Amino acid sequence: MSERFSYRDDREAYNAARVKALESLLIEKGIISSETVDKVLGFFETDFGPFNGAKLVAKAWADPEFKARLLSDTPAAIAQMDFPLGMAGAEGEYMKVVENTPKVHNLIVCTLCSCYPWPMLGLPPYWYKDPTFRSRAVKEPRKVLQEFGLELDESKEVRVWDSSAQIRWFVLPERPIGTEDMSEAELAALVTPEAMMGVAQVKVPA
């Protein structure tokens, strides 16, 4: 929506200098260390990220008992996995999974901000944080999904989950046809963050 407003000519250069100034001052004043920000960013590369959610989805597809547990008691199912430490940590204290089926499609949103299940999905993409998605997803989810390339049959029920308290929601997508012979690792490689947010289906590469 940038064309509606005016900005400094050096908008991004200024922002970059501003944040660098802030970080360097915080280091000098003893608030954070020279390594704090890098360590946080590294943590989101290796420990919290959609690679965890993808493994969870793949296991649920492969193991019906695990899937039942994931849907009824998400933290218990996550605790069974061979994940790094901290899967019930920040923004993952109370996670819940909803299942897409041939009859029901789920979509997650946070109309008040950008609440998101960090340990399983990492950090949210820009579209999810955009006020335009947040305003439209609750009122016209089918149209929003259509604009994202997902056409749903009129007969399919759509459930939109507004993350307005402490539960952090994500979606167990439908397993695509033609994946019967795949290993869990191969299945996990197909699962995108968008599929776990309910704006895309999992597809098998042609």
Added chain:
Amino acid sequence: MKLQHYLGGLEGIDTEPLNFEKRVFVEPWETRIFGIHVAMMGLSKHLNKALPQYPIENVPTKFNSIWTWADLRKGAEAMNPFDYFRFRYYEKWLGGISSFFVQSGYITQEELDARTATYLEKTDAPNPSMFEPAIDDQVIDYLHRGDPAIREVDRQPKFNVGQKVLVKDVPTTEHTRLPGYLRNKTGIVDEVYQGAYAYLCSTGADGLGEPMYVYSVKFDPKDIWSDITQSNSWVYADLFEVYVEAAE
């Protein structure tokens, strides 16, 4: 009312179709303000009273404030709505967090402006050196253990699954977790979550803070927006007990 509390259902904000930008950060500098915010949350003084009882007094940081999501949100909710839409997501973080450090007296506006001017010229100047693993360890420990909200309470939930509830029109304060589009609307309790959830701060007359039950409430979009005639869709919102009352 604050527009930021009423985003759900707002029309005509931008041209269609939606921008499907899948990156988490669209400029490299955005990663830095994200990291600073996480560090502040992990060093927040309230964490000694959090359930993991972090030994926050022993962490060798000069940060001496409470900083949670609620504080970041208060900043965004206090913005002029035009500015809220004008600035990109992490630009709002940068503005809010910079103002917090100036207003709290950790840094001055003059030194922040002067340093910014310097870095506009010297874009690849290195950061100062200050190594203190105990600070970093606390931040990572916070990521690992979080800030669980559920507390023991000596009472039962007021509402049951299947019950019709009316969303209250509570007073507007500096922060809320009540989506504005649901005010004065009726829905059905779909689930009563186990345990009572405290909130990160008191929201005053809005009503959050002390531990209370939270409900998944199911709404028919036709009951929220009168121009919807058919949808075959439902909106589920997680609502704190103080936001709802029995309908009829």
